Amino acid sequence: MRTNNEPVHVQELISKKKQSKNLFLKFEKAIPIILFLIASVSVFTTIGIIYTLFSETIEFFKQVSVVEFFTGTVLKPLSQDPKFGVLPLIMGTLTSTVIAMLVAAPIGLMTAIYLSEFASERIRKTFKPLLEILAGIPTIVYGFFAFTFVTPLLKHVIPGLETTNILSPGIVMGIMIIPMIASLSEDAMSSVPNAMREGALALGATKLEVATRVVIPAAFSGIVASFVLAISRAIGETMIVTIASGSSKNFTFDLTQSMQTMTAYIVEVTGGDAPAGSTIYYSLYAVAMTLFVFTLLMNLFARYVARKFKEEY
Amino acid sequence: MAGAMTAIPQAEVKKRANIEVLRTLEQEKEVVFDTQNLNLWYGEKHALRDINLDIHEEEVTAIIGPSGCGKSTYLKTLNRMVELVPSVRTTGVIQYKGKSIFDKSLRVEELRTQVGMVFQKPNPFPKSIYENIAYGPKIHGIRNKMILDEIVEKSLRGAYIWDEVKDRLHDNAYGLSGGQQQRLCIARCLAIEPDVILMDEPTSALDPKSTLKVEELIRELKKDYAIVIVTHNMQQASRISDRTAFFLDGEVVEYDRTDVIFNEPTDQRTEDYINGRFG
Numbered sequence: 001m002r003t004n005n006e007p008v009h010v011q012e013l014i015s016k017k018k019q020s021k022n023l024f025l026k027f028e029k030a031i032p033i034i035l036f037l038i039a040s041v042s043v044f045t046t047i048g049i050i051y052t053l054f055s056e057t058i059e060f061f062k063q064v065s066v067v068e069f070f071t072g073t074v075l076k077p078l079s080q081d082p083k084f085g086v087l088p089l090i091m092g093t094l095t096s097t098v099i100a101m102l103v104a105a106p107i108g109l110m111t112a113i114y115l116s117e118f119a120s121e122r123i124r125k126t127f128k129p130l131l132e133i134l135a136g137i138p139t140i141v142y143g144f145f146a147f148t149f150v151t152p153l154l155k156h157v158i159p160g161l162e163t164t165n166i167l168s169p170g171i172v173m174g175i176m177i178i179p180m181i182a183s184l185s186e187d188a189m190s191s192v193p194n195a196m197r198e199g200a201l202a203l204g205a206t207k208l209e210v211a212t213r214v215v216i217p218a219a220f221s222g223i224v225a226s227f228v229l230a231i232s233r234a235i236g237e238t239m240i241v242t243i244a245s246g247s248s249k250n251f252t253f254d255l256t257q258s259m260q261t262m263t264a265y266i267v268e269v270t271g272g273d274a275p276a277g278s279t280i281y282y283s284l285y286a287v288a289m290t291l292f293v294f295t296l297l298m299n300l301f302a303r304y305v306a307r308k309f310k311e312e313y
Numbered sequence: 314m315a316g317a318m319t320a321i322p323q324a325e326v327k328k329r330a331n332i333e334v335l336r337t338l339e340q341e342k343e344v345v346f347d348t349q350n351l352n353l354w355y356g357e358k359h360a361l362r363d364i365n366l367d368i369h370e371e372e373v374t375a376i377i378g379p380s381g382c383g384k385s386t387y388l389k390t391l392n393r394m395v396e397l398v399p400s401v402r403t404t405g406v407i408q409y410k411g412k413s414i415f416d417k418s419l420r421v422e423e424l425r426t427q428v429g430m431v432f433q434k435p436n437p438f439p440k441s442i443y444e445n446i447a448y449g450p451k452i453h454g455i456r457n458k459m460i461l462d463e464i465v466e467k468s469l470r471g472a473y474i475w476d477e478v479k480d481r482l483h484d485n486a487y488g489l490s491g492g493q494q495q496r497l498c499i500a501r502c503l504a505i506e507p508d509v510i511l512m513d514e515p516t517s518a519l520d521p522k523s524t525l526k527v528e529e530l531i532r533e534l535k536k537d538y539a540i541v542i543v544t545h546n547m548q549q550a551s552r553i554s555d556r557t558a559f560f561l562d563g564e565v566v567e568y569d570r571t572d573v574i575f576n577e578p579t580d581q582r583t584e585d586y587i588n589g590r591f592g
Contacts, residue, residue: 199432200448202392206422213452311391
């Protein structure tokens, strides 16, 4: 506390401080460089991963032809006469993803419409955190939920269902990604300005017409983004399919059969003893590369769609 | 004096009487909205108190008053947009063409197709100019492309913006200037051919030039529509309206023909407000 009653000279105090501040100023100048280096970590990691994937994939293609890999419908890595066709795995991945999206897209979107356009503030406030809890359940739990609950349940409806099959994990994956679609789409829809809803309501539109013909088109790019994230999540999902779909490398359209996804294949092979440098070992990288390209294309496509249909406001 | 009275020729007397009749006829234009003892609460807040007001066909009715006096609330009650606020509660009667707008048999969407609204800030949809106009007819089931084309042109012409946008009907409406956007919103409202147009400070977000254009438009529109306009701008009210209601603290202080309100108001508060002593 000040005891004497001399007036305060602010400028004087500032200039006194300034002298001791020089060191700080130098530090201040270094800050952007330090932050840049920190920010680069993730970029360099990504580049590193891509580099490894590439170089090991090239090794693989020295042993197995590209044509055989991408057109082969038989995957028998451990047999005497090994075959390395990736199509069964792509089939498994696409099938499970499509099933998941068939479950998640309508339910997720309708949930979002309800929460954003119809639900009262109170319901929304209790509902959304619940959804987010659903999103936080570890996938291994979903995996044995699919295996021990959904598959037996489905067997009552489809007697021919195998114990491990692609249908059950597909559905459960769908349930898993519902919150993601619902929550992100709801965010996109809630951020559409109220003035637009009012404009439509004042023309005699019903709430549903406002939702489907003003809000959804206006939030379209956000909704597409949520779908893409959900698809990427489904393509990359590993645990559920590993547990509930088994490891048969079937190339089939029969949903009641066991199929293996790309991710589950990687789990299987890395779980076994694939000696470094063997063809099996390199096939991991080729499959991982394929997976990577898949999600990359998915993202590019989504960006294109989102931009094409974006409604600017 | 008596001599002067008799000096008025018979024909002149007749003419004056006719003018009187004409004037009363003019004043008695058909009532579209008849408000009786309207009270409205937002939760605990008593926002409108015992409102009694008639809105007439083919007239511009201006509602003036300081911020928070309830004038926008009253406007939004007329097409029941006020019910978007969850805590709202009303008592009293509003009759639209003789029928209560709070009647359970009246669908609110039906009311809003007959009572259009233009908002304070232009709020076009993030769609093309064409789609903005066609939106209303489309949700009411008009799908024929040729009819839609016709409606779009007619509405845009009606809002005097056709010439400015006819070459870019399929461009995004957000590429227009603020004043054009507002006239587009008026055109959007005209597209479903309502009977009444409610305007909530339609020029407050516009520059003076666009404001004049919108005012001209309002003067044109009143030939076919009843227009209720909420405005902060008293000059605007005196320029374009036939009747003016002065709202204060949720009550109608005075409601009369605009020239009466602006030249010889009966209430001291009206006079003070009009002369800029408060508000």
